[in-house]
Amino acid sequence: MKTTPPDVVHTRRSLLDYLLGLGFIGFAASVFYPVLRYLKPLAAAGPGGPLKLTADELTKLTHEHSVITRLGTGRVLVFEDAQQKLRALDARCTHEGCTVQYVPGDSVIWCACHNGRYDLDGRVLAGPPPRPLAIYGCTRDADGSVTVIPPKNSSES
Amino acid sequence: MSGEPESGGGVFGWLDRRYGLKPLVEFMRHKEVPIGAHSMVWYYLGGATLFFFAMQVATGALLLLFYQAGEHTSYESIRFITTKVPFGWLVRSLHCWSAHLMIVSLITHMFSTMMLKAYRPPRELTWVTGFVLLTLALGFGFSGYLLPWNELAFFATAVGTDSVKAVPGIGDFLLQVLRGGADVSINTLHRFFGLHVVLLPLATVGLVSAHLLVIQRQGMAPPLGHKVAPRGMRFFPDFALRDLQLWLICLIILTSLAVFLPYGPHIPGIEWELGKKANPLAPAYPGIKPEWYFLWVYQLLKEFPPHFFGMEGPQGALLLISALLGLWAAMPWIDRRAQRDEASPGFSDIGAAALLFLGFLMLMAWDVGGGGDAVKLPDPQQSAHVCALWALGFAAVATALRALFLHQRYFLFTGATALQIALHGLAGLSYLLAAAISLAVLAVGLLVLRARGQDRSEVKP
Numbered sequence: 001m002k003t004t005p006p007d008v009v010h011t012r013r014s015l016l017d018y019l020l021g022l023g024f025i026g027f028a029a030s031v032f033y034p035v036l037r038y039l040k041p042l043a044a045a046g047p048g049g050p051l052k053l054t055a056d057e058l059t060k061l062t063h064e065h066s067v068i069t070r071l072g073t074g075r076v077l078v079f080e081d082a083q084q085k086l087r088a089l090d091a092r093c094t095h096e097g098c099t100v101q102y103v104p105g106d107s108v109i110w111c112a113c114h115n116g117r118y119d120l121d122g123r124v125l126a127g128p129p130p131r132p133l134a135i136y137g138c139t140r141d142a143d144g145s146v147t148v149i150p151p152k153n154s155s156e157s
Numbered sequence: 158m159s160g161e162p163e164s165g166g167g168v169f170g171w172l173d174r175r176y177g178l179k180p181l182v183e184f185m186r187h188k189e190v191p192i193g194a195h196s197m198v199w200y201y202l203g204g205a206t207l208f209f210f211a212m213q214v215a216t217g218a219l220l221l222l223f224y225q226a227g228e229h230t231s232y233e234s235i236r237f238i239t240t241k242v243p244f245g246w247l248v249r250s251l252h253c254w255s256a257h258l259m260i261v262s263l264i265t266h267m268f269s270t271m272m273l274k275a276y277r278p279p280r281e282l283t284w285v286t287g288f289v290l291l292t293l294a295l296g297f298g299f300s301g302y303l304l305p306w307n308e309l310a311f312f313a314t315a316v317g318t319d320s321v322k323a324v325p326g327i328g329d330f331l332l333q334v335l336r337g338g339a340d341v342s343i344n345t346l347h348r349f350f351g352l353h354v355v356l357l358p359l360a361t362v363g364l365v366s367a368h369l370l371v372i373q374r375q376g377m378a379p380p381l382g383h384k385v386a387p388r389g390m391r392f393f394p395d396f397a398l399r400d401l402q403l404w405l406i407c408l409i410i411l412t413s414l415a416v417f418l419p420y421g422p423h424i425p426g427i428e429w430e431l432g433k434k435a436n437p438l439a440p441a442y443p444g445i446k447p448e449w450y451f452l453w454v455y456q457l458l459k460e461f462p463p464h465f466f467g468m469e470g471p472q473g474a475l476l477l478i479s480a481l482l483g484l485w486a487a488m489p490w491i492d493r494r495a496q497r498d499e500a501s502p503g504f505s506d507i508g509a510a511a512l513l514f515l516g517f518l519m520l521m522a523w524d525v526g527g528g529g530d531a532v533k534l535p536d537p538q539q540s541a542h543v544c545a546l547w548a549l550g551f552a553a554v555a556t557a558l559r560a561l562f563l564h565q566r567y568f569l570f571t572g573a574t575a576l577q578i579a580l581h582g583l584a585g586l587s588y589l590l591a592a593a594i595s596l597a598v599l600a601v602g603l604l605v606l607r608a609r610g611q612d613r614s615e616v617k618p
Binding site for chain 2: 039041044068069070073074075077091092096097098099100101111112113114115127131
C-alpha cells in the first residue's frame with residue numbers, strides 16, 4: 001500500500017483542527033444561548049387595554065390635579081389642566097426614564113431628574129429630553145369614573 | 158518574619174517540608190520598595206483601598222444576616238437593621254462610609270499612578286487591572302444603591318439602567334437583562350442583589366489577586382528615569398508596618414465618621430438616609446442626585462442637547478463618557494514618552510485637566526451658587542457662573558502650586574479646560590460649544606508646540 005503524502009496528512013490534521021474548533025464554538029454556543037435566554041426576562045403580562053382609575057386614584061386626581069397609574073408595564077400620568085380638561089401622557093421621561101410630574105402653577109410637565117420640561121401635549125419645551133411624551137386617550141364617563149386608553153401605536157411590551 | 162527559615166521544627170518546619178515555603182520567605186525577605194526623590198505616600202493608597210474593600214466584605218457579610226431582598230422586605234429589613242438590631246446602624250454606616258472612602262482612595266490611587274507615570278512599561282497590566290477594578294467598584298456602588306429599595310434608589314437605578322439602551326444594537330436587550338423587565342421593578346433589585354453580593358465580589362477578589370500578583374512579580378514602580386531604584390526600603394517589616402499603621406489610621410477615620418455621621422454628611426450624593434420607600438408611581442422629587450462619583454455623568458447628561466450629530470442626547474453623552482474612560486484605560490499605550498522612560502509633562506497636565514473638568518461638572522451638579530429653595534428651582538446659568546469662578550480660582554491656585562513646587566511648565570490641557578469653563582460659565586456659551594472652541598484652541602496649541610519642538614523640553618513630570 002502506498003504511504004500517504006505529507007501534504008495529505010497535513011490536510012487531514014487541518015480538517016481535524018477545524019472540526020475541533022467548530023466543536024468548541026458549538027459547545028460555547030450551547031452553553032451561552034440558554035444563559036442568555038435565561039437572563040432575558042419573559043414578556044410581562046398586564047392589562048394593556050383601556051383602564052379605569054381606581055377610587056383612590058380618582059380621589060388623588062381630584063385633590064392633587066394629577067395621578068400616576070400603571071397601564072400594562074408602563075406608567076401613565078393623568079392630570080386635569082387649568083380648563084379642567086382631562087389629559088393623559090406617558091409618565092416616563094424620554095430622556096432617561098424618570099417619572100415626570102404635572103406642575104399646575106406653570107402648566108408644564110416637569111422631570112426632576114435632569115430638568116426636562118414638556119408642554120401639556122407632551123412636546124419638549126426645554127432641557128435634554130429628545131422626544132415628546134406619548135399621548136394617551138382619557139375620558140370621563142357618565143358615572144364620574146375615568147378611563148385611560150393607550151395610544152393606537154402603543155409599543156408597550 | 159525575621160526568623161531563620163532553616164529551622165526544621167515547629168509549624169513552619171512541618172509546612173516547609175511539605176510545601177517548600179523557603180523560596181517564598183526568601184522572596185519576602187528580599188522584597189523592597191523603591192525610595193527616591195519622590196514622596197512615598199503614593200505607594201500606600203492601594204493598600205488603603207484594599208483595607209476599605211476588606212471592611213466592605215466584613216460589614217456586607219454582617220448586613221446579609223438581616224437583609225432580605227424583596228418588595229415587602231428590602232426597605233423594611235434595612236429599617237429593622239438601623240432601628241432595632243443592636244449596632245445595626247453602625248454596621249450599615251460603616252458599610253456606607255467605607256464604600257465612599259474606598260472610592261476616594263481608589264481614585265486618588267489611580268491619579269497618583271498617572272501623575273507618577275507608574276503605568277509605563279512593563280506595568281501596563283497593573284494599570285489595566287486597576288482600571289477594571291475601578292469599574293467594578295463603581296458597579297458595586299451602583300448595584301448597592303438599589304438594595305434599600307427607597308425613593309432615591311428607584312430613580313437612580315431608573316436613570317442608570319436607562320442609559321444602557323444607548324448601546325447600539327443590543328441596548329434594548331441589555332436594558333431588559335439589567336432590569337429583569339421593561340421597567341425598574343423588584344426583579345431589578347433581585348438581579349442587582351446577585352451582582353452585588355456574588356458576581357462583583359468574586360470578580361473583584363480575582364482581579365485584586367491578579368493586580369497584587371503582577372505587583373509582587375514586578376515590584377513597585379521606581380521613580381521615572383530610574384530603571385533600578387537607587388535604594389530601597391525592606392517590604393518586611395519596614396513597609397508592611399507602615400501599611401499596618403495606615404490601616405489603623407483608616408480604621409480610626411472610618412469609625413469616627415460612621416459613629417458621628419451615621420447617615421453621611423447630608424450633602425446630596427453623600428448621604429444614605431433611608432427616606433421613603435420606593436414607589437414606582439411617584440414622580441421623581443426635586444433635587445434628586447446620584448452618588449458623588451456619578452455626578453459628572455449626571456451633569457453631562459443634563460448638558461447634552463436633545464439631539465447631537467444624529468444621535469439622541471443621552472447617546473452622545475454616553476459615547477463621550479465611554480471614549481474618555483477608554484482613553485483613561487489606554488493611558489500606558491498613549492503616553493509614548495513615559496514608555497521611553499522620559500518625562501512626559503503633557504500627561505501630568507492631562508491628569509490635572511481631568512480633575513478640573515470633573516470638578517467643574519460636580520460643582521454644577523450640586524447647583525452651587527444657583528440659589529433655589531423648596532419652591533424655586535436653582536438657576537443653572539447663575540450656578541454655572543458661580544461654579545466657573547470657583548473652578549477657575551482652584552485652577553489658578555493649583556497651577557501656581559504646580560509651577561512653584563513641582564516646577565511644571567506644561568499647562569496646555571489645563572488651559573484649554575479653563576477656557577471651556579470660562580466660555581460656558583462666564584461668557585454664557587453652551588457647554589458643548591464652549592468645549593468645541595476649547596478643543597480647537599487645544600489642537601492649535603498642540604500643533605504649535607509640535608512645530609516648535611517645545612514638547613521635548615525637559616520638564617519634571
